[in-house]
Amino acid sequence: MTMIPLNSLARHVEGMQAAISRAAVEVIASGHYVLGPRVVAFERDFAAYCGVSHCVGVANGTDALELALKAVGVAPGDTVAVAANAAMYGTSAALAAGARVAFVDVEPCIGTLDPSGLRRLLESEPAPKAVIVTHLYGRLARMDEILRLARDAGVRVVEDCAQAHGARAADGRRAGALGDVASFSFYPTKNLGALGDGGAIVTDDAGIAAQASRLRQYGWTAKYTNTVPGGRNSRLDEIQAAMLSVMLPMLDGWNERRRLTANRYSQEIQNPRIQVPPVAGEDYVAHLYVVCSPERDALRTHLTACGVQSEPHYPAADHRQPCHGGRFADIVLPVTEMQCEQVLSLPCFPEITDEEVESVIDACNRF
Known part of the structure; x- marks a missing residue:
């Protein structure tokens, strides 16, 4: 019996094979393989697609979450609010940043963060430094309520858009343009997926973007000058950026x-x-x-x-x-x-x- 697959990457790639093969050959011939012109081009185009000013390509979606938290000022010992139903991705990122996690329940059926649960958490002392809002299964969370609660409490909002590339709110803004900063995964099964791992941080805040750029490359402020604590090696490859640029218009x-x-x-x-x-x-x-x-x-x-x-x-x-x-x-x-x-x-x-x-x-x- 032939099974109907949950997903089929083979079918997905089939119609693009010629275009992505050309892109791969061009990258191989270019001599630029990490953080080169194709990364710059994809960062520009993906920022424009999301409706924000800045995009910082990184190695994967979990790194994007961790570095986004650090870029908005989450430090060891701070608390990060997170839902507990999304396979540990947000929780892992918060723990990797040295933060404590405060779990918030989710809404029935759709599984996104429950604003009433967040409100109860924000009324406690001390309030978390940030909240990760996961647009689970590709559905936008109730961002208007969440943003109002977070703004009133002075809490940073980090959107986890790993499953929500292109989702659009009623006012036309896309996932990634709603909170202070957002993370994306380009794992192959995602709505926009590379042919390997990849991720991105997007934001309208130039300061957050600059900090994320430093954090993705050892915390450098100049070559071999490690200034920002918490940096790591998390860079988007040229070949994955080229693949993503082929796919983004689709x-x-x-x-x-x-x-x-x-x-x-x-x-x-x-x-x-x-x-x-x-x-x-x-x-x-x-x-x-x-x-x-x-x-x-x-x-x-x-x-x-x-x-x-x-x-x-x-x-x-x-x-x-x-x-x-x-x-x-x-x-x-x-x-x-x-x-x-x-x-x-x-x-x-x-x-x-x-x-x-x-x-x-x-x-x-x-x-």
């Missing part, structure tokens, strides 16, 4: 095809044992299409038997991960913990066929 079209599939699922999966997310507009770019079911494991077994791949994103909450050694054992996040037991991603990628979508819908409705 991103909005890919997002639209993802969203059409996702909205069709939400409209046509009609099974009381499966909770689907709401139909959405441009604030959702369908990086993942995630349903909830109290019978998640049985649903997954059924889908496999029907030839449909699925996967839970994400099955373990950050505060329950074994690396903490039980440090957060007393923390209870009821929505987060329930969703970790119920979430399941269905196939959703730009190249999925109408026939495959129909098969996924039929399999879900027959569960």
